[in-house]
Amino acid sequence: MLYLFTGTDREKTRAALNAAVQKMSSAQGGPASGGKNAQALRISDASTLADMETSLRGGGMFGESRVIVLDGVLVNEEMRTLVISSLPMMKDSEETFFILEEKPDADTRKRIEKYAEKSERYDGATKKRDSSIFDLANALARRDKKALWVTLQRELSKGAAPEALHGVLFWGAKDLLLRSKADSPEHRRGITLITELVALPHEARRRGEELEYALERFVLSGL
Structure with missing residues (x-):
C-alpha cells in the first residue's frame, strides 16, 4: 500500500505522518511477529541510492514486516526516477510505503496520487502581502x-x-x-x-x- 503526505505546514504534516506510521506499524505487527510492531524504515535524501534500492526489495530472507517512509527523496533526481518507476510496486506491495514531500509539483502529485491509497495535505495559511x-x-x-x-x-x-x-x-x-x-x-x-x-x-x-x-x-x- 502507498500513502502520500504533503503540505507546507511541516509540523502538522509530520505529526499526521508519524501517527499514521505508528498505527500501521502496530497493525502490521501483531501475533505473526511475536507481538512486535513492524519495523519502520526511513529513507531520506541524505540516504544513498543503494539504501533506497534495498528498501524497495522487500523484507529480506526472514520476511520481516516493514513500514517504509520515503522522506523528501524527490529532490534527488536519481531517487526521484526510482520512486516514480516503483509506484505500481508500492501500490501492490503487502508492505506499507509512505511518501512525505513538502510541495511536489502538480504533475508529480498527480502521478503519485494515481497509485496512492490515500493522500493527505496540510498547507499552512498563506500570509497576505502587506501592500x-x-x-x-x-x-x-x-x-x-x-x-x-x-x-x-x-x-x-x-x-x-x-x-x-x-x-x-x-x-x-x-x-x-x-x-x-x-x-x-x-x-x-x-x-x-x-x-x-x-x-x-x-x-x-x-x-x-x-x-x-x-x-x-x-x-x-x-x-
Missing part, C-alpha cells in the same frame, strides 16, 4: 495631504524604513509624470515632485537630519 505602503503613492497622486501624513506615520510606526518610504513616493511621482500629458499641470507637478524627492536625501544629509523628518517636511509642504 499598505503603496497608499503613500495613491495619496500623493490625489494631493490628499491628510491621508499622506496619516499613511506616513502608520508605516513608520510599523517599522518601515524611511528609505523604502522615500522610494515609494519617488515611484508615485514618476508614475504620475508618465501617466500625464506633456505640458499639463499634472505633468509639471510630476517633474517638480521628482526633483524635490531626488534632492531630499541630499538635503537631509546637508542639514544633518534623519530622512524620516525630511519626509515629514516633504509631506507637510504644498505638494
Whole structure:
C-alpha cells in the first residue's frame, strides 16, 4: 500500500505522518511477529541510492514486516526516477510505503496520487502581502495631504524604513509624470515632485537630519 503526505505546514504534516506510521506499524505487527510492531524504515535524501534500492526489495530472507517512509527523496533526481518507476510496486506491495514531500509539483502529485491509497495535505495559511505602503503613492497622486501624513506615520510606526518610504513616493511621482500629458499641470507637478524627492536625501544629509523628518517636511509642504 502507498500513502502520500504533503503540505507546507511541516509540523502538522509530520505529526499526521508519524501517527499514521505508528498505527500501521502496530497493525502490521501483531501475533505473526511475536507481538512486535513492524519495523519502520526511513529513507531520506541524505540516504544513498543503494539504501533506497534495498528498501524497495522487500523484507529480506526472514520476511520481516516493514513500514517504509520515503522522506523528501524527490529532490534527488536519481531517487526521484526510482520512486516514480516503483509506484505500481508500492501500490501492490503487502508492505506499507509512505511518501512525505513538502510541495511536489502538480504533475508529480498527480502521478503519485494515481497509485496512492490515500493522500493527505496540510498547507499552512498563506500570509497576505502587506501592500499598505503603496497608499503613500495613491495619496500623493490625489494631493490628499491628510491621508499622506496619516499613511506616513502608520508605516513608520510599523517599522518601515524611511528609505523604502522615500522610494515609494519617488515611484508615485514618476508614475504620475508618465501617466500625464506633456505640458499639463499634472505633468509639471510630476517633474517638480521628482526633483524635490531626488534632492531630499541630499538635503537631509546637508542639514544633518534623519530622512524620516525630511519626509515629514516633504509631506507637510504644498505638494
